Amino acid sequence: MxxxxxxxxxxxxxxxxxxxxxxxxxxxxxxxxxxxxxxxxxxxxxxxxxxxxxxxxxxxxxxxxxxxxxxxxxxxxxxxxxxxxxxxxQREFVEDFRHGLDQWEYYGAWRTEKEDRRHLLTVTESGDGGIARPCLLWRDYDFEFDTKIVRGNTTWLIRARDILNYAMLQCGQSELYPHFRVNGMWVRLPRVSLSTTLPLNTWFRVRIRVQGTRVTAKVTVDDAETEIYNWDLLRPNVRTFVIGEGDRTQRADLILSYPVGSIGFREWSDTECAQFRNVRVSKI
Incomplete structure (x- = not known):
C-alpha cells in the first residue's frame, strides 16, 4: 500500500x-x-x-x-x-533549467535533462555557444554554477555583447585557456596551468567574479575552494587579424573591448561536452 x-x-x-x-x-x-x-x-x-x-x-x-x-x-x-x-x-539572474531555455540565445546541441530529479543543461557541438538574455547590459557581477566535465572541457562565457563578441574561459582538468571572440574571430591567449586537478564526470562548483577589467575564477572540489584564475583579462587592447583567403588577404586592427555583457556556455564539437546546473548571476 x-x-x-x-x-x-x-x-x-x-x-x-x-x-x-x-x-x-x-x-x-x-x-x-x-x-x-x-x-x-x-x-x-x-x-x-x-x-x-x-x-x-x-x-x-x-x-x-x-x-x-x-x-x-x-x-x-x-x-x-x-x-x-x-x-x-534586475539585480540577480537565477536559472535552474526547469522551464526550458526561453531566456537563452544559443546555437548547437543544447538540451535540458534531469539527473536525480534535478534539472540541468547539457551542451555539446555548440561552436558559437549560448548566452543569457537578461544579463546583456550587466557590467560587474558574480557568476556561479555547478558544472561537470563529460568530455574534453567545460567552457564559460563572460561579458558577451552578443553571440559573436565575448571573453571565454575554456577549462580542462589541468589547464585553462582564455579566449576572446571578436566579430566571430578568435584570439587564444597563453595557457594557464591549474593549481588543482578537476574531476571528470563529477560535479564541482565554479564562482567567477567579473569586476572592471579583472576576472577571478574559483572552483570548489570536495568542499575545498581553489583560485584557478586571477587576471586583468578585460583591459581593452588592439589585435591584428588577417582577413580573407589566398591572395585576397588584408590585415586589420580590431579593438578588443568588453565593457558590458552577459554570461554563457560553449562546447565546440562532439569531442567536448559539459553539463551545468544551479546558475546564479548577481550584480556587484
Missing part, C-alpha cells in the same frame, strides 16, 4: 513539473488570452467607452479593425517598455 502511495505521489510531482514547464513555454499565449478576456469583460460591462471609440474611428475614417490593431500595437509597446525597465532594475 505504501509503495502505491509513493508511486502516485511521484506521478503527481512529474505532472506538476510538466505543467510548470508548459506554462513557462507558453506565457505569452496565456498573457494574450488574459488580455482578451479582460477586454471582453470590460466591453460587456462598460459599453459606453467602446461605443465612443467606435464613433471616433468612424469620424476619422478608420475601420474598427484598424483601431484594434493600433490598440494591440500600443499594448505591445507598453509591455516591451515594462520588460526593458524590469531587466534594467
Amino acid at each position: 505504501e509503495s502505491s502511495v509513493n508511486f502516485f505521489r511521484k506521478i503527481y510531482r512529474q505532472e506538476e513539473e510538466s505543467l510548470g514547464e508548459w506554462l513557462g513555454r507558453h506565457k505569452l499565449l496565456l498573457f494574450g488570452l488574459v488580455v482578451a478576456a479582460v477586454l471582453m469583460i470590460l466591453y460587456f460591462k462598460y459599453r459606453a467607452p467602446f461605443l465612443v471609440l467606435r464613433d471616433m474611428l468612424v469620424v476619422a475614417h478608420t475601420p474598427l479593425w484598424g483601431g484594434l490593431l493600433l490598440a494591440v500595437w500600443l499594448a505591445g509597446l507598453t509591455v516591451r517598455a515594462y520588460r526593458v525597465h524590469k531587466v534594467a532594475e
Whole structure:
C-alpha cells in the first residue's frame, strides 16, 4: 500500500513539473488570452467607452479593425517598455533549467535533462555557444554554477555583447585557456596551468567574479575552494587579424573591448561536452 502511495505521489510531482514547464513555454499565449478576456469583460460591462471609440474611428475614417490593431500595437509597446525597465532594475539572474531555455540565445546541441530529479543543461557541438538574455547590459557581477566535465572541457562565457563578441574561459582538468571572440574571430591567449586537478564526470562548483577589467575564477572540489584564475583579462587592447583567403588577404586592427555583457556556455564539437546546473548571476 505504501509503495502505491509513493508511486502516485511521484506521478503527481512529474505532472506538476510538466505543467510548470508548459506554462513557462507558453506565457505569452496565456498573457494574450488574459488580455482578451479582460477586454471582453470590460466591453460587456462598460459599453459606453467602446461605443465612443467606435464613433471616433468612424469620424476619422478608420475601420474598427484598424483601431484594434493600433490598440494591440500600443499594448505591445507598453509591455516591451515594462520588460526593458524590469531587466534594467534586475539585480540577480537565477536559472535552474526547469522551464526550458526561453531566456537563452544559443546555437548547437543544447538540451535540458534531469539527473536525480534535478534539472540541468547539457551542451555539446555548440561552436558559437549560448548566452543569457537578461544579463546583456550587466557590467560587474558574480557568476556561479555547478558544472561537470563529460568530455574534453567545460567552457564559460563572460561579458558577451552578443553571440559573436565575448571573453571565454575554456577549462580542462589541468589547464585553462582564455579566449576572446571578436566579430566571430578568435584570439587564444597563453595557457594557464591549474593549481588543482578537476574531476571528470563529477560535479564541482565554479564562482567567477567579473569586476572592471579583472576576472577571478574559483572552483570548489570536495568542499575545498581553489583560485584557478586571477587576471586583468578585460583591459581593452588592439589585435591584428588577417582577413580573407589566398591572395585576397588584408590585415586589420580590431579593438578588443568588453565593457558590458552577459554570461554563457560553449562546447565546440562532439569531442567536448559539459553539463551545468544551479546558475546564479548577481550584480556587484
